[in-house]
Amino acid sequence: MSVVRSPPQSPITYTEGNRDSIATMSGIDRFEKIGGSQPDLRKIALSDNINQITFRAKRKTPDDDFxxxxxxxxxxxxxxxxxxxxxxxxxxxxxxxxxxxxxxxISLIKVTTDLLSSEQEKIKSELTNISNFRVNIEEKVVAIENEIASLKNSPTSMINTSLLSYEDFVSETQERSQREKNIIIRGIKEIKSSNLEERRSHDGEEVKKVLKMAVSDHMEPTKTIRLGKYNPDISRPIKVIFSTSEAAKLILRNKSNIKSEDIKIYTDETPYQQKYRNNL
Known part of the structure; x- marks a missing residue:
C-alpha cells in the first residue's frame, strides 16, 4: 500500500522573542525547528498525543446468546x-x-313422570270402577227390596220372610256382585275322557269359539268350570268366569249373534234368584 506524502513546504520564518527562527512543515502538523535555543513544545505535545491514542474493539453480543x-x-x-x-x-x-x-x-325424571302418569290413570280408572260398583250396588239393593216386597205380597211365596235377615241381605248382595262376572253356557258337548286336564283344555277351546261368535273382539275368560259331577252320557253346563262384570254383560247383550240352536247363554243366578224365578 503506497502512502501519499505531502510535498515539502518552503521554510517559514517567524520571530520568537528577539531572535529569528526558521521552521519547515513536513507531513501533517510536523514542524522542524531550525535555529533557536528553546525546544518546540507543540512538536512534543503532538507526538505524545499520537502515541497515547489507543483503539478498542466494540464488544458485540454473540448471535448464540440471542x-x-x-x-x-x-x-x-x-x-x-x-x-x-x-x-x-x-x-x-x-x-x-x-x-x-x-x-x-332428565331421563330418570321423565321415566318417573311417565310412571306417575300411568299410576294416576290407574287410580282414575279404579275410582271410576268404584263409582260404577256403588251405582250397581244401589240398583241391586232397590231390586232386592222390590223382590222382597213382591214376595211378601205374593200368596204363592214359599219363602219364610223371617229368614231375610240383615246378614242374608248382605250375603245375597255380595254373591250377586260376584256372579255378575260369570255366564252359564249350555250345549257344548263334553268329550268322553278320564283325563281331567284333557277335558278342561277341550272345554276352554270350545268356549273361546262360542265367545268369538258372540263378540268379534278377543274375550279371554279367567276360568271355565263344568257344573256337577262328570257323566260321560250327559254334557254338563259350563260356568265361564271373567275378570269384570262388563265382559259378561257384553256377551249377554250379543248372545243373539250365536247362530247355533244348541248353544244357550244365561246369567249366573244365585239360589235365591233361581227360586224367585221358579215361583213366578
Whole structure:
C-alpha cells in the first residue's frame, strides 16, 4: 500500500522573542525547528498525543446468546400453551361429564313422570270402577227390596220372610256382585275322557269359539268350570268366569249373534234368584 506524502513546504520564518527562527512543515502538523535555543513544545505535545491514542474493539453480543434466549422464550411459551390446553381439556371433560349426568337425571325424571302418569290413570280408572260398583250396588239393593216386597205380597211365596235377615241381605248382595262376572253356557258337548286336564283344555277351546261368535273382539275368560259331577252320557253346563262384570254383560247383550240352536247363554243366578224365578 503506497502512502501519499505531502510535498515539502518552503521554510517559514517567524520571530520568537528577539531572535529569528526558521521552521519547515513536513507531513501533517510536523514542524522542524531550525535555529533557536528553546525546544518546540507543540512538536512534543503532538507526538505524545499520537502515541497515547489507543483503539478498542466494540464488544458485540454473540448471535448464540440471542438464539438461546429466543429458544428459552419459545420453550416457556410452549409450556404455557400446553398447560392451558391441558386445563381446557380437563374443563371440557368435566363439563361433558356434567352434561351427561344431567341428561341421565332428565331421563330418570321423565321415566318417573311417565310412571306417575300411568299410576294416576290407574287410580282414575279404579275410582271410576268404584263409582260404577256403588251405582250397581244401589240398583241391586232397590231390586232386592222390590223382590222382597213382591214376595211378601205374593200368596204363592214359599219363602219364610223371617229368614231375610240383615246378614242374608248382605250375603245375597255380595254373591250377586260376584256372579255378575260369570255366564252359564249350555250345549257344548263334553268329550268322553278320564283325563281331567284333557277335558278342561277341550272345554276352554270350545268356549273361546262360542265367545268369538258372540263378540268379534278377543274375550279371554279367567276360568271355565263344568257344573256337577262328570257323566260321560250327559254334557254338563259350563260356568265361564271373567275378570269384570262388563265382559259378561257384553256377551249377554250379543248372545243373539250365536247362530247355533244348541248353544244357550244365561246369567249366573244365585239360589235365591233361581227360586224367585221358579215361583213366578
Amino acid at each position: 438464539g438461546a434466549q429466543f429458544k428459552q422464550f419459545q420453550t416457556k411459551m410452549e409450556s404455557i400453551i400446553m398447560d392451558m390446553t391441558k386445563t381446557q381439556t380437563e374443563n371440557i371433560n368435566k363439563i361433558s361429564q356434567g352434561v351427561s349426568e344431567i341428561k341421565e337425571q
